[in-house]
Amino acid sequence: MVLPVTPHTPGADSAPDERRAVRDVVIRLAGNSQDGIQTIGGFLARLAGRSAQDVMTYMTIPSTISGGPSIFQVRMGSGEILSSGDQADFLVAFYQHSYESHINSLRPGGVLIYDSDHVVPNPEDRRFKSVGIPITGATVEAVGGSSKDKGKNLFVLGLIARILELDPAKVTGLITERFGGKADDVVRNAILAFDAGYGTPANTLQECLCRFEASPPRPAGRPRVTVDGNTALTFGLLAAGVRHGAGYPITPWSSVMEALRGELPKYGGVFVQAEDELAAIGYALGFAYSGHLAVTGSSGPGLSLKMEALGWAVMSEMPLLVINVQRGGPSTGMPTNVEQSDLMQAIYGSHGDAPRVVLAPKDAEDCFYIALEAGRIARAYSTPVLILTDQALATRIEAFDEPDLAALMVDPKPDLSPRGTDFQPYPIGRITRHAPPGAPIATGKYPTVSGLEHDELGHPTGSPGLHVKMTAKRREKLKLLAASLPVPEVQGDPDGEVLVVGWGSTCGPIREALKQLRAGGLKAGQVHLRHLHPLPPGLGEIFARYRHVLVIEMNDEGLYGFGQLAMMLRARYALPSITSITKTDGLTFRISEIVNGVNRHLGNNGSHA
Amino acid sequence: MSAAAAIPSASAPFPPVPLTKKVLTADHPTWCPGCGDFAVLAAYYRVLERLQYPQQNIVTMAGIGCSSRFPYFVNTHGVHYIHGRALPFAAGLSLGRDDLHVFVFGGDGDGFSIGGNHLVHTGRKNVRLTYVIMDNFVYGLTKKQTSPTSPIGFKSKTDPTGAFDQPINPMRTLVNSGATFVARSHATQVNHMIETMERAARHDGFSVVEILSECVEFYEGAFDAGNPRKGGQFRVIEEKKHDGTPEDELRHDPADELAAYRLASQPWPGVFGVFFETNRPTKNRLEANLIAAAREKTKAASDLALLQSSFRRLR
Numbered sequence: 004m005v006l007p008v009t010p011h012t013p014g015a016d017s018a019p020d021e022r023r024a025v026r027d028v029v030i031r032l033a034g035n036s037q038d039g040i041q042t043i044g045g046f047l048a049r050l051a052g053r054s055a056q057d058v059m060t061y062m063t064i065p066s067t068i069s070g071g072p073s074i075f076q077v078r079m080g081s082g083e084i085l086s087s088g089d090q091a092d093f094l095v096a097f098y099q100h101s102y103e104s105h106i107n108s109l110r111p112g113g114v115l116i117y118d119s120d121h122v123v124p125n126p127e128d129r130r131f132k133s134v135g136i137p138i139t140g141a142t143v144e145a146v147g148g149s150s151k152d153k154g155k156n157l158f159v160l161g162l163i164a165r166i167l168e169l170d171p172a173k174v175t176g177l178i179t180e181r182f183g184g185k186a187d188d189v190v191r192n193a194i195l196a197f198d199a200g201y202g203t204p205a206n207t208l209q210e211c212l213c214r215f216e217a218s219p220p221r222p223a224g225r226p227r228v229t230v231d232g233n234t235a236l237t238f239g240l241l242a243a244g245v246r247h248g249a250g251y252p253i254t255p256w257s258s259v260m261e262a263l264r265g266e267l268p269k270y271g272g273v274f275v276q277a278e279d280e281l282a283a284i285g286y287a288l289g290f291a292y293s294g295h296l297a298v299t300g301s302s303g304p305g306l307s308l309k310m311e312a313l314g315w316a317v318m319s320e321m322p323l324l325v326i327n328v329q330r331g332g333p334s335t336g337m338p339t340n341v342e343q344s345d346l347m348q349a350i351y352g353s354h355g356d357a358p359r360v361v362l363a364p365k366d367a368e369d370c371f372y373i374a375l376e377a378g379r380i381a382r383a384y385s386t387p388v389l390i391l392t393d394q395a396l397a398t399r400i401e402a403f404d405e406p407d408l409a410a411l412m413v414d415p416k417p418d419l420s421p422r423g424t425d426f427q428p429y430p431i432g433r434i435t436r437h438a439p440p441g442a443p444i445a446t447g448k449y450p451t452v453s454g455l456e457h458d459e460l461g462h463p464t465g466s467p468g469l470h471v472k473m474t475a476k477r478r479e480k481l482k483l484l485a486a487s488l489p490v491p492e493v494q495g496d497p498d499g500e501v502l503v504v505g506w507g508s509t510c511g512p513i514r515e516a517l518k519q520l521r522a523g524g525l526k527a528g529q530v531h532l533r534h535l536h537p538l539p540p541g542l543g544e545i546f547a548r549y550r551h552v553l554v555i556e557m558n559d560e561g562l563y564g565f566g567q568l569a570m571m572l573r574a575r576y577a578l579p580s581i582t583s584i585t586k587t588d589g590l591t592f593r594i595s596e597i598v599n600g601v602n603r604h605l606g607n608n609g610s611h612a
Numbered sequence: 613m614s615a616a617a618a619i620p621s622a623s624a625p626f627p628p629v630p631l632t633k634k635v636l637t638a639d640h641p642t643w644c645p646g647c648g649d650f651a652v653l654a655a656y657y658r659v660l661e662r663l664q665y666p667q668q669n670i671v672t673m674a675g676i677g678c679s680s681r682f683p684y685f686v687n688t689h690g691v692h693y694i695h696g697r698a699l700p701f702a703a704g705l706s707l708g709r710d711d712l713h714v715f716v717f718g719g720d721g722d723g724f725s726i727g728g729n730h731l732v733h734t735g736r737k738n739v740r741l742t743y744v745i746m747d748n749f750v751y752g753l754t755k756k757q758t759s760p761t762s763p764i765g766f767k768s769k770t771d772p773t774g775a776f777d778q779p780i781n782p783m784r785t786l787v788n789s790g791a792t793f794v795a796r797s798h799a800t801q802v803n804h805m806i807e808t809m810e811r812a813a814r815h816d817g818f819s820v821v822e823i824l825s826e827c828v829e830f831y832e833g834a835f836d837a838g839n840p841r842k843g844g845q846f847r848v849i850e851e852k853k854h855d856g857t858p859e860d861e862l863r864h865d866p867a868d869e870l871a872a873y874r875l876a877s878q879p880w881p882g883v884f885g886v887f888f889e890t891n892r893p894t895k896n897r898l899e900a901n902l903i904a905a906a907r908e909k910t911k912a913a914s915d916l917a918l919l920q921s922s923f924r925r926l927r
Contacts (some may be wrong), residue, residue: 053927226772228926234818241919243851248706249700268906270915273707278733282700285693285730289704292691293712315694405923412916417709440689440705440712443668447629449638451683451690462639463684463692 019476022168023213027056027080029088030163033105034097036073039156044075046177048162049137050169051079054403056215058510060400061591063086072100081218083534085511085518087399089593093166094131095159106131114211118155132210136162136203145199154196154222154249161200168214177421185268186460232367232396232508235324237262239374240298242406244413245324246272248298249286251279254338256398258304263298280308282326288316291323292452294417294439300326302394303336306348313387313456314353314492317477320435322381322388324374328414329393331505332591340589341395343507344558346567349389350536356474358481360388361536365510367396368403373533378413384480385435391535393557395591397507411594421445425517428452428461431472481537490541491530498548499526501601505555506532506568509592513555516597525601537569543576552581554603555597560585629667630729633657646797648825648835649679652746656686656715658772661711662810669734670713673702675727678753679746679825696726703739703895708888710896713813714741714744722758724780727815735789737895740813743820746799747782748827751836756830763880766831783876784823786886787869793819794872794888797875799826801846811886817894824881838881849875849885866890 030047032040044060045182051058061076078088090110095115096102100123109115111130119135129310142155149561158537164174175194182190205212230238233429237259239250246267250260264274275292277283283299301309306327316323328405329345331337360380364373370392376483377388419441429435438450448460456470464470493502495517505513508533517529532538546552556566560583567584584600586592629635643649660670670688674680676695683690693701702716721746723731732811734743749767751757757770761782765774786794795817797805805823812819822836836842852863864887865871872888910918 049926073826074805123687228923229927234926238919238922241915241922247704249704266918268899268903269910269913269918271903271907273903275704275707277700281728284731285697285700286704286707288693289701289706290708292701293705293708295708298706300793312697365905403744408916408920408923413920414915438689438711440671441668441709447635447687449667449687449689451692453692454694455692460688 005083008108014458017385019021021199021212023323024216025080025092025213025214026082026089026562027078027084028092028167028213029076029078029090031074031076031091031092031105031108032076032097032159033072033101034156036071038073038097040073040075040097042181043160044077045164046181047077047079048400049079049177049229049403052227053173054170056080056402057082057084058400058402059084059087059310060398061395062398072104074101079264081216085515086594088592089595093163095163097155098122100156100585103344106254108585112158115209116159134207134211136207141199142196145195151159154192157193157196158200159244160475161197162203162208164197164485165201165203166208166211166213168212201277214567218271219368227402228405228490229400229402230367230371231398231400232261232364232370232392232399233258233328233371234376235367236364236390236392237266239371240324240378241266241270242408242411242413243324243378244296244579245291245298245378247274247287247295248300249275249277249283249290249306250300251277251283253302253305254282255330256300256305256326256395257341259300259326259328261266264316280305281312282314284309284312284323288312288321288592289319291316292437292439292502294419294437296322296324296382296415298324298326300324300328300390301343302328303330303332303338304334306345306352310348310353311358313520314355314357316387317353317357317359318355318456319452320385320429320477321437321452322385324377324381325387327332327389327391328397331394340394341396341591341602342391342558342585342587342589343391343509343556344567345391345537346506346556346558346571349391350571358478359536360384360386360389360481360534362388362533363391363507364396365507365531367399367401369533370396371406375411375413376533378415380484382415383434384484385437386480391507393508399508417441426450426544427459429457429459429473429476431459431476434483485537486540488534488537488539491532491539491545492532493528493545495521495528496526497528499528500549501525501527501553501605502546502549503527503529503553503555503597503601504532504568504572505529506535510556512592512598516592516594516601519594519598525605527601532568535571536573538571542572544576546572546576546578546580550580551604552578553584553601554581555584555592555600557587557592558585561589614766615841619731620808630737631660631664631667631688633661633748635667636687637662637685639684641685642681643678643830644907645753647678648823648827649682649746651799651802651822652679652717652744652805653826655802655809656717656744658806659690659809659813662806663813665713669711670715671702671705672715673705674698674717675722676753677751678748678827679717679719680722680752683716696722697730698722699727699730699734701733702741702743703737703851706739706741707896708899710740714814715887716743718743718745719752720745720747720759720761720782722883724782724785724792728780731785732789735786735791735820738790738792738817738892740817740894740896741819742809742815744809744816744856745822746811746825747783747822748825749779749922750827750831752827752830768830781876783882784873785885786822787872787876789886790892791820792817792890793886795819795821796882796884796887797821797822797837798835798846798884799833800841801884804846804848806856808886816890831909835881838884844881847883849883849887853888857880
């Protein structure tokens, strides 16, 4: 395959020394869902990962089948990137509606790049630098033929590469990799469109050319990968030894089940698309009982449907991984928006006293590691483990070091060894170790795994005393787990005025806000919880070292004025210093929302940062 | 390679235990004296005695209901799951472990009401397992409410003036579902039950047997019409022998789906035996094929190599 050589080289007018040096840039691409803006956003993220830059993305997809407005935001630059950015430095508007909906997300002084074939910006609005480029026309002209304006995303990619001084050879390399499996003319057209964008006359772009500051050198080590949260989670499950699972399609969980359905057969495993959510957890429990580490998952309403079976998993003490990619609720709610409103359900959902484990990954990288942790706990404590991720994390792309798979991979095979005469399915003084079918039992007495309250041999019992003992057994094993967990790390000041506490996908934004607050003179620290149930040890002592403990969550303050984790922590530690900053707009936290929220709580009106 | 092939067999070093009624008997049944389910349990022991599978490779499981207490009374690996959902659990078990023999027992409420969707979809997927529905036309464990098979006019606590919702026709539902072995028996006809259950167990696919099993407490005499000792008629389906004789023309061909449907539509008490039997690839087989194709494509790369190459693509 012969590829056209990128013909353009930057002219003298854009020599690096004339470019503005920036630490990082936030680019928001606004168009429609069929314009392929996710594709170029993905290219930019991957490119950043392969260069020295750090990266984080943010995207929205409409909950319609096809079409509808869509955005992709990429923040890339030198040093640590903790959020996808509050305000954009560059807005690329494909349509009039994109311009109108997103112009206020551009920071004053930022650059509006608009498709002059579709957009007429307000001439009165002088807050921004405006660059009109006939993106549609130029793409059609460059690519020619019958492909219409297909490829204008790559034209824009070329334009951005020119503006940010990205290595065109690296970008075209990525394009070739991405479209390599397709027909030659697909790659050729893509490169033609990219080149046309990259060749935009320098005088048009003069005011907005920039370059990244030199990145601090990265310790030589493992190669970097750029991965979205759901993919990282899927790979984490594979590394954890999950070879069996079942699910039912629902946004934003579906991409995990699609990936598992595609990957598991290669590993000799099975993933079943079940008839409904109740069947999905049933299949997964069947796999689990048969001796495999199994997974099921869902989002929002789907978790509600699984709750009865989850109660059985607790009662029968079955190891199982349950993923909840949270979205806005209740009911169908906001299926393509983010929320952290399923914490209480994860901890207390189902019926009866049903203790189980709940974990939450803090970023895309942690989606990989949390799956390993969940698998470890499920097997060691013979318990269901819920993983609470969310819509923002599911689609967010981040760059991180490739995991050391050789050291991490787990290979749990069903243990079918004969069980000795001391075997009991439900010993009161020990953690349950099930004998999967296929395992001979030396006593000749085969166990029944049960959802009825049972004695140590698994026989149903109505004995009040045994129910007390077995309820305690199921509780105490999680207390054993709690005692074994590490004390959470405190970021920032080890004591002081404010401790900000969060869980899940908000870790990066909270940390960025913490940096601003501390730079403004506030003595503040951060704790981010990965283990939500049971809670790790040492939290009470940490909380006591701060005047205010502010729990930052994307859920409602509820009837009593506290978010869901704050309620838990107040109940657990009985500290009046614990309060909440919550929100329910279905969008990830902006840094300014957290900073302003903390200041408002302190009555400072923005004096810190 | 199939998923099952990867699992080492534990049965080899363990001395096999000949399966007898004594070996198979576990807890004493909690059913009411005279309940039809006792006969089904006895027939199941006989079937296992005939089949002589390794004891540790048999799983007896159930959902919720009177009949679903079954696993506690059988000395095999057992599962007592939740109401109506035994089939997906059993299907996961079967797909996860091809070396097992999975038997599910349940009632009409479990199977046709709360679990109706699973029945149809397990049929559609044709997962290799055997499902015995002990149909008593009434909710017994909750003490006499209308069940999905209660006939019109049946007086229950939820229909004191007589039920008027159209009851489910189990054979028609099952033939329609895609189940590849559909049969019907009567708890008073022990030999027929044993023959039918054994055939179901030997079938490679989703096999279902509905057994009319009287609830003496809440629906006494429900199935007398099918019991010669109570003045009824136990009419057994004569299956085609394909011997070219004229009388063979009149016999039932279990591979004929439409004939099975017509047979299922006969007036009460209908006929007993195998209504439908066909060989369609099981989900177990199709998933194993999928695995084999994927392993061939990846040249049976190790799990570590597979995941490493997935990550490499994201660099």
